[in-house]
Amino acid sequence: MNQTxxxxxxxxxxxxxxxxxxxxESVAHTLSAESFPAGQRILRQGFSGxxxxxxxxxxxxxRVDGEDVARLGxxxxxxxxxxxxGEPPVADVVAESPVKVLQLAGPQLRDFLLEHPPxxxxxxxxxxxxxxxxxxxx
Amino acid sequence: MxxxxxxxxxxxxxxxxxxxxxxxVLEHIADVSGELPFxxxxxxxxxxxxxxxxxxxxxxxxxxxxxxxxxARLGPGEFxxxxxxxxxxxxxxxxxxxxxxxxxxxxxxxxxxxxEREPQLAMNLxxxxxxxLRRIDAQVRD
Numbered sequence: 001m002n003q004t005x006x007x008x009x010x011x012x013x014x015x016x017x018x019x020x021x022x023x024x025e026s027v028a029h030t031l032s033a034e035s036f037p038a039g040q041r042i043l044r045q046g047f048s049g050x051x052x053x054x055x056x057x058x059x060x061x062x063r064v065d066g067e068d069v070a071r072l073g074x075x076x077x078x079x080x081x082x083x084x085x086g087e088p089p090v091a092d093v094v095a096e097s098p099v100k101v102l103q104l105a106g107p108q109l110r111d112f113l114l115e116h117p118p119x120x121x122x123x124x125x126x127x128x129x130x131x132x133x134x135x136x137x138x
Numbered sequence: 139m140x141x142x143x144x145x146x147x148x149x150x151x152x153x154x155x156x157x158x159x160x161x162x163v164l165e166h167i168a169d170v171s172g173e174l175p176f177x178x179x180x181x182x183x184x185x186x187x188x189x190x191x192x193x194x195x196x197x198x199x200x201x202x203x204x205x206x207x208x209x210a211r212l213g214p215g216e217f218x219x220x221x222x223x224x225x226x227x228x229x230x231x232x233x234x235x236x237x238x239x240x241x242x243x244x245x246x247x248x249x250x251x252x253x254e255r256e257p258q259l260a261m262n263l264x265x266x267x268x269x270x271l272r273r274i275d276a277q278v279r280d
Contacts, residue, residue: 084268090275113264114257121224121253124260127267128224134274135204135230 001033001100009056010102013075015126018118027119030112031102036095043079043093050089052079052109058099063092071096080123083109140173141196146242153194153215155262163256171242176235185232189222192249198239204231211236220263223249 001009006028010016016027033056036042042060043050054077062070062078069091072078082089083106104112113120141149146168150156156164173196176182182193185204194217202209202218209231212218222229223246244252253260 081268081272084265085272087272090272110261114261117254117257117260120257120260120264124253124264124267125225127264127271128221129227131267131271131274132221132225132227132230134271135209 003028006033013054013056015054015075015077015119015122018122019116023116023118027116030108031104034101034103036099036101038095038097038099040095040099041092042095042099042101043089043091045090045092046088048082048088050079050082051106052083052104052112053077053093054102056100056102059096060099061094061096063094064090066092077123077126079106080109081127143168146171146173149196150242153217155194155217155266156259157262159256159258159262163252163259166252167242167244167248170248171244174241174243176239176241178235178237178239180235180239182233182235182239182241183219183222183229183231185230186228187222188226188228189219189246191219191246192217192223192244193219193233193241194244196240196242199236200233200239200241201236202231202233220249221267224253 007024010024010028011019016024019027031054042053045064055072055074057074059071059073060078061068062072072093078093079089113123147164150164150167156167176198182200183189195212195214197214199211199213200218201211218233219229221227253263
């Protein structure tokens with residue numbers, strides 16, 4: 001994926017939709033594009049030291065103790081809760097199809113968000129919605 | 139018995155949500171927030187209404203109730219009402235005062251403007267919500 005394709009892909013994701021062109025370029029510069037084949041584990045339950053991932057293409061399954069709890073696709077992201085709390089992930093995340101993601105190394109997430117407040121606000125909205133769903137379920 | 143600006147500031151400095159935020163942020167909150175008194179059993183926010191603000195408990199206690207079930211109790215320094223402000227959806231719980239209770243109320247537009255202006259506040263809030271989400275997920279699995 002070249003830089004122009006990456007910028008176009010970024011601009012179409014909700015998480016980055018409030019950024020202007022220079023900010024998008026800064027994000028494209030900071031995050032790295034990676035691919036995973038179907039079946040590959042991207043995040044491992046109980047193991048720290050991973051990253052923050054935004055899905056560009058494909059689908060991943062979220063599994064807790066081997067049981068499917070969610071499916072995520074284009075524009076969804078994962079890994080941020082563990083990084084924010086400094087705790088290991090509580091789920092496996094496995095590629096269900098060939099998957100393209102943008103990845104940010106774990107230790108960079110906090111500074112990345114502080115430098116891009118509109119991205120942090122989108123993440124805040126996402127976590128709020130998940131919390132409201134979890135409250136209704138519980 | 140309402141707080142003076144100075145008392146509000148001294149109090150805001152101890153609120154975990156505002157840790158590491160700049161002095162001008164605390165001063166701004168002290169200026170724009172209002173202290174609201176509630177009697178035992180008063181509904182402070184109602185399930186189904188769209189959020190109009192964030193509330194920080196300054197004295198007393200509140201209980202959070204959804205679908206007739208008590209989800210949590212919060213005391214001084216703790217806050218509620220933020221979810222509905224952030225995503226502009228109707229509130230998913232009703233919050234009642236337990237005994238005489240007072241809250242500092244921050245209007246939704248003031249909170250949204252502050253989140254935009256003060257990334258550290260957004261980070262503190264994000265951390266708190268992430269922590270709550272993980273605790274709920276753990277409860278659901280146990």
